[in-house]
Amino acid sequence: MTGLPMLNHWIDGRASIDAPPRAGVLTDPATGARTGRVAFAEPADVDRAVASAATAATRWASTSLARRATVLFAFRHLLATRAGELVDIVVAEHGKVADDAAGEIARALENVDYACGAAGLLQGGFTENASTGVDVHSIRQPLGVVGVISPFNFPVMVPMWFVANAIACGNAVVLKPSEKDPTASNWLAALWREAGLPDGVLNVVHGDKVAVDVLLEHPGVAAISFVGSTPIARYVYETATRHGKRVQALGGAKNHMVVLPDADLDLAADAAVSGGFGSAGERCMAVSVVVAVDPVGDDLVAKIVERMAGLVMGDGRDTASDLGPLVTAAHRDRVAAYLEAGVEAGAKLVVDGREHAVNGPVGGFWLGPTLFDQVGTDMSIYTDEIFGPVLAIVRVPDFAAAVELVNRNPYGNGTAIFTRDGGAARRYGNEVEVGMVGVNVPVPVPVAQYSFGGWKDSLFGDTHAYGPEGIHFFTRTKVITSRWPDSIGAGLAMAFPSSD
Numbered sequence: 001m002t003g004l005p006m007l008n009h010w011i012d013g014r015a016s017i018d019a020p021p022r023a024g025v026l027t028d029p030a031t032g033a034r035t036g037r038v039a040f041a042e043p044a045d046v047d048r049a050v051a052s053a054a055t056a057a058t059r060w061a062s063t064s065l066a067r068r069a070t071v072l073f074a075f076r077h078l079l080a081t082r083a084g085e086l087v088d089i090v091v092a093e094h095g096k097v098a099d100d101a102a103g104e105i106a107r108a109l110e111n112v113d114y115a116c117g118a119a120g121l122l123q124g125g126f127t128e129n130a131s132t133g134v135d136v137h138s139i140r141q142p143l144g145v146v147g148v149i150s151p152f153n154f155p156v157m158v159p160m161w162f163v164a165n166a167i168a169c170g171n172a173v174v175l176k177p178s179e180k181d182p183t184a185s186n187w188l189a190a191l192w193r194e195a196g197l198p199d200g201v202l203n204v205v206h207g208d209k210v211a212v213d214v215l216l217e218h219p220g221v222a223a224i225s226f227v228g229s230t231p232i233a234r235y236v237y238e239t240a241t242r243h244g245k246r247v248q249a250l251g252g253a254k255n256h257m258v259v260l261p262d263a264d265l266d267l268a269a270d271a272a273v274s275g276g277f278g279s280a281g282e283r284c285m286a287v288s289v290v291v292a293v294d295p296v297g298d299d300l301v302a303k304i305v306e307r308m309a310g311l312v313m314g315d316g317r318d319t320a321s322d323l324g325p326l327v328t329a330a331h332r333d334r335v336a337a338y339l340e341a342g343v344e345a346g347a348k349l350v351v352d353g354r355e356h357a358v359n360g361p362v363g364g365f366w367l368g369p370t371l372f373d374q375v376g377t378d379m380s381i382y383t384d385e386i387f388g389p390v391l392a393i394v395r396v397p398d399f400a401a402a403v404e405l406v407n408r409n410p411y412g413n414g415t416a417i418f419t420r421d422g423g424a425a426r427r428y429g430n431e432v433e434v435g436m437v438g439v440n441v442p443v444p445v446p447v448a449q450y451s452f453g454g455w456k457d458s459l460f461g462d463t464h465a466y467g468p469e470g471i472h473f474f475t476r477t478k479v480i481t482s483r484w485p486d487s488i489g490a491g492l493a494m495a496f497p498s499s500d
């Protein structure tokens with residue numbers, strides 16, 4: 001293992017060269033081969049990154065918006081031009097298929113596009129003569145150093161949800177990516193440098209809970225943006241807020257796709273299969289439960305099964321592949337255990353993913369698409385976020401029962417309704433307690449001009465990610481009330497100031 005290349009922290013504009021006392025192993029999920037090692041930060045490494053960011057933040061905050069925009073546009077151009085290199089990195093460490101990796105990079109670019117408009121987004125307000133001779137204006141200022149902690153399933157898009165806006169707003173960032181696929185973060189940090197970002201404005205520390213805990217408690221860190229599973233999101237929110245930080249912590253999901261009897265069933269079946277098994281189900285917006293409203297169940301299941309049979313599971317580098325392996329052997333085994341649990345609980349195993357043909361190396365972390373029908377809401381395959389290619393069908397008698405089911409679920413990330421009835425779709429959008437809703441759209445990830453966030457156990461904190469709420473999160477408002485000597489009448493004014 002010692003011969004494997006070591007991915008080290010990126011601090012102050014360069015990769016660290018010290019041999020780390022602890023390191024993780026990187027694997028190629030399609031082959032199972034060990035491909036590298038990643039340094040695990042000690043508290044001193046995080047301290048160094050925060051110190052570098054703090055120094056850089058002061059200078060960066062006073063850098064003009066025009067200059068910041070120049071860097072953002074240059075980064076945008078470099079990322080678009082060299083996206084192919086990044087696709088290869090993502091596929092090799094995450095395992096998703098190449099066009100799915102290209103899709104996440106396209107979504108990351110959208111967020112950079114949005115951040116390029118920071119000069120307009122950061123405009124304040126001005127009120128002339130709010131009181132006699134008194135003007136009031138508001139400005140938005142950066143927070144300082146912000147920590148970003150990201151999950152394995154979007155190693156490019158999720159960091160860019162936060163990094164682009166945080167930097168555009170004048171902050172410096174310490175990013176702690178997932179230890180499972182961390183290489184993309186160093187590649188991006190080097191690209192930002194090439195685009196002209198000053199050293200220290202973006203630092204990357206690698207590792208596990210040790211690094212995360214230092215960020216959550218560090219007095220030099222003003223805010224934390226986290227994305228990951230619900231138990232860790234809750235822990236991050238509670239710990240970081242206790243240490244006085246502004247926090248947005250996005251958690252896990254169980255996304256329901258409701259199919260009404262009047263829906264276009266071919267469209268719905270296509271959506272269930274692409275939304276459920278795209279990226280091997282390792283998406284926080286994946287469809288994990290199809291809610292079939294009577295009497296649509298049997299026809300819908302038949303159409304889904306028909307489509308599942310044609311899915312090619314193989315190496316993400318192979319353009320024939322529809323879905324790749326799961327991210328690690330341990331995760332594959334965890335997901336596979338739900339197949340046993342579902343059968344034991346009495347659900348009907350319609351398609352068993354363990355029997356799906358593997359079009360890839362034997363050592364890969366494979367598990368094919370699986371479909372359960374007649375799933376009960378007390379079964380672990382319904383209650384737990386499985387985060388793999390396992391789709392559950394729950395049958396309900398009518399629209400009201402569907403809404404009630406979705407609203408009773410503790411998660412509230414995404415949901416979709418399939419129908420031809422505009423009134424039903426409107427009512428669903430109005431009544432459902434979920435942050436992001438699709439109408440005949442299975443994976444309703446908002447475009448960058450809106451913000452991304454779930455409700456209930458899918459998000460801790462009150463600010464969604466990116467878009468307008470991202471700009472809000474990464475700045476704080478200051479209101480300045482002023483008057484100038486030539487408009488001031490002489491004399492004391494001891495009463496509480498009023499506007500007259």
Ligand code: NAD
Binds near residue numbers: 149158177178228284
């Ligand atoms: P995870 O919670 O295991 O890890 C997320 C991050 O937290 C990683 O950087 C990891 O190193 C760190 N971490 C893990 N355990 C920790 C601990 N005990 N203490 C401190 N830090 C810890 O999540 P994952 O497996 O990398 O990603 C998949 C999860 O992320 C799924 O639950 C998925 O739904 C969720 N997710 C949510 C969204 C969203 O926007 N809501 C988006 C993508 C992924």
